[in-house]
Amino acid sequence: MKSQRAVALLLVLILPLGFAGIWRLQHGIDSQLAAVSQERDDVLLRSGKLVKWMSLEYSPLLADIYWTRVVQYYGNKHVRRQANLEMLWPLLDVTTTLDPNLVVAYRFGAMFLSQAPPAGAGRPDQAVELIRRGIQANPDYWRLYEDLGFVYYFDLKDYQKASEAFLEGSKKPDALVWMKVMAAKIAAEGESFSTSMFLWNDIYESSSDPLIKKNALQRLELLKAQEDCKQLNALADEYAKRNGRRPARMSDLVQAGLLRGVPADPEGFAYVFGEDGKAEINLDSPLLEQQLLLERLNKAVPR
Amino acid sequence: MSGFAIEIENLTKEYPFGFLHLKKKTSLEGLNMQVEMGEVFGFIGPNGAGKSTTIKLLMRLIFPTAGSARILGRPISDVEMHKDIGYLPEQPYFYDYLTAAEVLDYFARFHDLRAGDRKERVERMLKKVGLETARKIQLRKYSKGMLQRVGLAQAILHDPKLVILDEPMSGLDPVGRREVRDIILELKREGKTVMFSTHILSDAEALCDRVGVIVGGKLRGVGAPGQLVDMKTQGMEILFALTGASDEPLLAKAMKTGEYYRLQVAEGELYVAIEQLRGTGARILSVTQVKATLEEFFMNLVEADRAQAAAVEVSGK
Amino acid sequence: MKRVGIVALNTFREAVRDRVLYNLVFFALLMMLAAVVVGQISIGIEESVIVSLGLSAISVIGLLISVFIGVALVSKEMEKRTLYALLAKPVRRWEFLLGKFGGLVLTLAVNTAAMAAGLFLVMLYVKHSLQREDAVVLVAVYFIWLKLALIVALALMFSCFTTPLLAILFTAGLYIVGLYVQELRNLPVDVMSPATAAFTKWLSYLLPNFENFNVMAMAAHGRAVPGTLILQNTLYVVIYCAIVLTGAAAVFSRKNLK
Ligand SMILES: Nc1ncnc2c1ncn2[C@@H]1O[C@H](COP(=O)(O)OP(=O)(O)OP(=O)(O)O)[C@@H](O)[C@H]1O
Ligand SMILES: [Mg+2]
Numbered sequence: 067m068k069s070q071r072a073v074a075l076l077l078v079l080i081l082p083l084g085f086a087g088i089w090r091l092q093h094g095i096d097s098q099l100a101a102v103s104q105e106r107d108d109v110l111l112r113s114g115k116l117v118k119w120m121s122l123e124y125s126p127l128l129a130d131i132y133w134t135r136v137v138q139y140y141g142n143k144h145v146r147r148q149a150n151l152e153m154l155w156p157l158l159d160v161t162t163t164l165d166p167n168l169v170v171a172y173r174f175g176a177m178f179l180s181q182a183p184p185a186g187a188g189r190p191d192q193a194v195e196l197i198r199r200g201i202q203a204n205p206d207y208w209r210l211y212e213d214l215g216f217v218y219y220f221d222l223k224d225y226q227k228a229s230e231a232f233l234e235g236s237k238k239p240d241a242l243v244w245m246k247v248m249a250a251k252i253a254a255e256g257e258s259f260s261t262s263m264f265l266w267n268d269i270y271e272s273s274s275d276p277l278i279k280k281n282a283l284q285r286l287e288l289l290k291a292q293e294d295c296k297q298l299n300a301l302a303d304e305y306a307k308r309n310g311r312r313p314a315r316m317s318d319l320v321q322a323g324l325l326r327g328v329p330a331d332p333e334g335f336a337y338v339f340g341e342d343g344k345a346e347i348n349l350d351s352p353l354l355e356q357q358l359l360l361e362r363l364n365k366a367v368p369r
Numbered sequence: 370m371s372g373f374a375i376e377i378e379n380l381t382k383e384y385p386f387g388f389l390h391l392k393k394k395t396s397l398e399g400l401n402m403q404v405e406m407g408e409v410f411g412f413i414g415p416n417g418a419g420k421s422t423t424i425k426l427l428m429r430l431i432f433p434t435a436g437s438a439r440i441l442g443r444p445i446s447d448v449e450m451h452k453d454i455g456y457l458p459e460q461p462y463f464y465d466y467l468t469a470a471e472v473l474d475y476f477a478r479f480h481d482l483r484a485g486d487r488k489e490r491v492e493r494m495l496k497k498v499g500l501e502t503a504r505k506i507q508l509r510k511y512s513k514g515m516l517q518r519v520g521l522a523q524a525i526l527h528d529p530k531l532v533i534l535d536e537p538m539s540g541l542d543p544v545g546r547r548e549v550r551d552i553i554l555e556l557k558r559e560g561k562t563v564m565f566s567t568h569i570l571s572d573a574e575a576l577c578d579r580v581g582v583i584v585g586g587k588l589r590g591v592g593a594p595g596q597l598v599d600m601k602t603q604g605m606e607i608l609f610a611l612t613g614a615s616d617e618p619l620l621a622k623a624m625k626t627g628e629y630y631r632l633q634v635a636e637g638e639l640y641v642a643i644e645q646l647r648g649t650g651a652r653i654l655s656v657t658q659v660k661a662t663l664e665e666f667f668m669n670l671v672e673a674d675r676a677q678a679a680a681v682e683v684s685g686k
Numbered sequence: 687m688k689r690v691g692i693v694a695l696n697t698f699r700e701a702v703r704d705r706v707l708y709n710l711v712f713f714a715l716l717m718m719l720a721a722v723v724v725g726q727i728s729i730g731i732e733e734s735v736i737v738s739l740g741l742s743a744i745s746v747i748g749l750l751i752s753v754f755i756g757v758a759l760v761s762k763e764m765e766k767r768t769l770y771a772l773l774a775k776p777v778r779r780w781e782f783l784l785g786k787f788g789g790l791v792l793t794l795a796v797n798t799a800a801m802a803a804g805l806f807l808v809m810l811y812v813k814h815s816l817q818r819e820d821a822v823v824l825v826a827v828y829f830i831w832l833k834l835a836l837i838v839a840l841a842l843m844f845s846c847f848t849t850p851l852l853a854i855l856f857t858a859g860l861y862i863v864g865l866y867v868q869e870l871r872n873l874p875v876d877v878m879s880p881a882t883a884a885f886t887k888w889l890s891y892l893l894p895n896f897e898n899f900n901v902m903a904m905a906a907h908g909r910a911v912p913g914t915l916i917l918q919n920t921l922y923v924v925i926y927c928a929i930v931l932t933g934a935a936a937v938f939s940r941k942n943l944k
Contacts (some may be wrong), residue, residue, distance in 0.1 A: 077936050084929035085892055091922045092891045095898050098915040102904065428774050431942040448776050456774035462767050464696070466703045478692045479775040523771055 129165030136161060136171070140178050141277060151187035154178055158196060162203075169207055172200030176213050177269075177278065180221045185281050190221035209272075211235025212245065216265055219252060229253040259293045284356055287332035291353055294329060298337055298345035301325065312343040373442075374531050374562040375404040375427065380436035382422050396422045398586045399436070404564050409557050411577035411594075412566040415671055419586040420566035421459050424535050428456055441531060452480060455529040459536050461520030465509035469500050469519050472508060473526060480527040494522040499548060513540040521549065525556065532556060534565035538572055550576060570667060582667060584674050590666075605639045607632045607646065608654045615649035633659060689777050690785040697759070697789020698796075710747045711797060715804045717743035722808060736812055737823055738906040740805035744798055745830050749861070752794060752834045756841030757853040759786045764943055765850075773943075780935035787842055787931060791835045798834070802827040819908035825916060826905035832923040833899040837861060839927040840894070843934035846941065864896035894926055 136157045158175040161168065178186050180193035197214045204210065215231035218224045229252040236245035244264070251261055266289065270282035298316075301324050306312045308322070316337060319325040330336045335351035347354045380400040383393040397419040404410045414420050425431045427438055429445055443450040463472045473491045482490065495501050498518040508516065517540045524532055537553075538546045553576055556563050567573055573580050574594045581591045610629050611620075619642060623630040630651075634642045639656070646653060701707055721739035760783065763769040772782065805823065810816060840860055844853035871890040898919055901911050 074936075076932060080929060080932045084925050084932075087925045088922065088929070089891050091918055091925070092895060092898075095895075095915065095918045095922065098912060098918060099898070102909070102912060102915070425943070428770075430770060430773060432940065448778050451774060451776040454774070456771065458767065458770035458774075460767075461771060463771065464700065464768055466700055475692070475696055476771065476775060479689060479777055520771065 126165045129161050129168050132161040133171050154187050155192050166203035173213050180217045190217050193217045208235045208238035208241035225252050225256045262289050288356055291331040291347055295345040373403045374406050375440055377402045377438045381434045383434045396586050408578040409576055410564040411573035411580035413573050414583035418583045421535055453530040455524035455532040457520045457524040457534040463508050468505055470504045476523045494526050498522045531562045537565050584670050589670050604633050604635050604659045606657050606659050609651040612650045617649045619645050689781045693785025694788035697786050698792050701793040714743040714747045714801045718808045738902055741826050741902050744801045748834045752837040753857050756838040757845045757850050761845045761850045779939045783935050783938055790838050794834045798831045823905045825911045826901050829899035836923050839930040843930050846934045846938040864894045867893050867895045868897040
């Protein structure tokens with residue numbers, strides 16, 4: 067029939083042409099939108115109380131949605147290696163106000179906040195505040211004390227407070243025994259390789275989030291590398307005592323019988339001796355970048 | 370100009386049904402029929418015969434499985450042809466938020482009429498179908514018969530050449546039916562073609578030049594109402610009253626209605642029967658001819674169809 | 687085209703006579719008044735709360751109208767068989783469909799305009815005067831209207847395919863998906879297989895993207911919306927509606943009425 071053929075023709079024409087147009091337009095609109103608002107991750111309502119008031123009985127659901135936004139926001143920034151994470155705190159604030167019992171929000175939120183850029187926002191003070199809020203709402207959940215101790219230990223280097231946090235947490239029901247051990251050890255030694263290893267390892271083991279696992283693994287590797295360097299320096303001192311001069315390269319140690327082979331960092335790059343004669347991470351190793359960033363931050367944040 | 374107002378060729382409609390629409394029910398089977406210009410055509414059949422199906426196919430409300438049709442010489446897919454036809458749906462229903470005048474005005478707008486012309490026509494139609502007093506009432510407050518009248522008005526509003534009415538009398542009181550009859554006859558006088566469906570045979574007999582009888586989706590006969598049935602006398606009926614008791618065997622065949630008896634006999638046996646009745650002392654009141662009606666023709670067809678269906682069912686087991 | 691107009695005007699008349707509509711608009715205005723109260727209790731964000739809450743109210747009410755009435759537009763006429771008499775007039779089915787669409791879009795325009803007027807009154811009450819930046823609120827309202835037109839088209843198309851209830855679900859579902867299309871594209875690529883990533887990306891450019899029309903944050907902070915974006919969004923809706931309505935017409939033209 068004539069009219070039917072016309073309709074079919076129209077369909078065949080309009081659909082591909084139309085969708086091609088839509089495709090092009092969408093790209094145009096995207097770039098326009100990107101241009102007008104550099105910060106599209108705007109939190110429309112920054113007041114958690116207001117959001118909660120408006121969410122009726124659905125505030126836990128809304129909290130989940132906000133939490134998803136947090137993860138997405140963090141994930142996006144992380145992937146693009148952008149250090150600007152200023153929206154993280156308002157998002158977390160709204161999330162935890164909406165649902166004070168959403169413990170993941172405190173735990174991971176604190177981690178996102180406390181770590182040095184680019185891994186996190188570099189705001190351990192906010193992380194502490196967040197966890198303290200979480201503890202207030204969930205006083206029996208020992209993992210939050212672990213997180214608090216963690217932030218004090220690694221990011222604020224406040225070993226006194228870290229030890230207290232671990233001790234407090236160890237008194238909670240279900241707390242694992244090592245919490246008490248950790249409290250004593252940190253109180254006695256401050257920062258030590260084995261404590262740091264243990265804590266990061268615990269993060270690595272207890273988390274299922276790939277991003278967090280990856281981060282913990284990097285930290286573990288870096289710790290390992292730093293420890294290796296310390297050992298290598300001790301060997302170099304030994305070499306200097308025997309030969310009267312410091313080793314120029316790793317192979318010197320091997321030839322002297324102090325090492326069986328040239329050692330490599332966890333990423334597989336051989337360690338080297340720097341200009342000052344100290345053992346260092348290889349320039350090609352991805353771990354170096356990590357270490358430099360950490361050092362820069364430690365200099366910037368007053369102890 | 371083609372001589373036919375409607376030409377239907379092999380029109381077939383199957384409705385899928387059952388799980389996943391795998392089975393098919395044939396509602397109309399290879400219908401071939403013509404309606405001539407200027408005639409009043411009655412389309413009769415029992416419930417579920419396929420009358421509305423045919424009309425809806427003509428109006429392109431549903432689409433045929435096979436076959437085609439032409440109206441006023443044009444294929445039914447031609448929308449312009451609708452300028453010259455009017456249609457009354459079965460159990461019509463209109464926008465219930467409008468008044469009768471508004472709904473008619475709305476429909477009139479689709480036919481290129483000037484505003485003044487439109488207004489005048491709407492008024493005339495409301496008067497014609499007897500709704501002038503109810504013209505300002507929203508249709509949701511209308512009764513069934515009143516809606517039927519609105520439907521009729523919108524079908525003839527634009528002075529169409531062909532009017533197709535699906536059960537125009539249904540839901541109407543005796544006065545209303547009378548008015549619809551008059552409207553149909555008036556349309557005929559104006560030279561319009563009218564096709565209407567009904568299962569009320571007296572209406573068809575009284576109005577139609579020709580009728581088509583459809584039963585079970587198949588056309589069973591087309592022709593003038595008189596042509597379809599054998600018009601020769603089928604017998605004589607004697608109406609009488611009894612004055613006393615009697616054991617005349619003929620009386621056993623008579624039927625008693627009220628105080629009177631009716632007796633049907635063949636034409637040739639009339640006088641013998643009268644003689645016998647007189648012997649019993651009966652008072653004869655009247656003698657009338659008995660003719661077969663469209664009704665009987667129709668009933669016979671329906672009976673035959675049922676019997677056939679039953680036979681199919683039995684053999685199918 | 688004339689016939690399309692006749693159907694559209696009648697659709698508009700139907701909406702005007704429907705009391706539900708007034709109740710909804712009244713509700714929206716009530717929400718804006720509530721915004722004044724909320725604005726007063728929260729310090730510093732008074733104006734932006736009024737704008738964002740007001741725009742949200744316009745959007746939500748508009749959504750309700752366009753989804754529910756959009757689906758009912760054609761399905762109700764089929765259900766009640768009011769369509770029968772109409773289609774016997776010299777009207778093509780696509781003309782009817784387009785008229786219905788036009789009528790509801792017109793209704794929505796009047797509705798949104800009424801609610802926007804209410805919003806401006808509230809803004810005037812709070813700020814005592816309107817500045818030039820406040821024109822961006824007008825743009826935001828225009829974008830909401832564009833979005834609603836697209837939703838009506840989708841609702842209409844779904845109602846041609848399926849039952850009203852399912853059509854409502856599909857329309858609402860597609861709307862929600864359309865809000866997160868952007869997120870689809872921004873997902874960290876390394877968590878997906880390349881095939882899924884390519885597919886979601888591809889899809890994210892073709893699905894109706896309702897985030898395009900979201901300039902609420904900009905409106906709340908009085909930042910201007912560039913003219914190009916207005917033009918692009920207008921074109922986007924025109925093309926998308928053309929696609930969707932063509933599809934709907936193709937289906938509806940072959941549909942057997944009950
Ligand atoms: N939408 C449908 N789906 C399935 N079958 C249908 C449908 N519409 C009609 N039928 C069937 O088609 C047959 C013919 O129906 P139709 O409405 O044409 O009858 P009719 O002659 O108009 O009867 P009535 O005098 O009751 O109006 C019926 O058996 C009916 O069951
Ligand atoms: Mg019927």
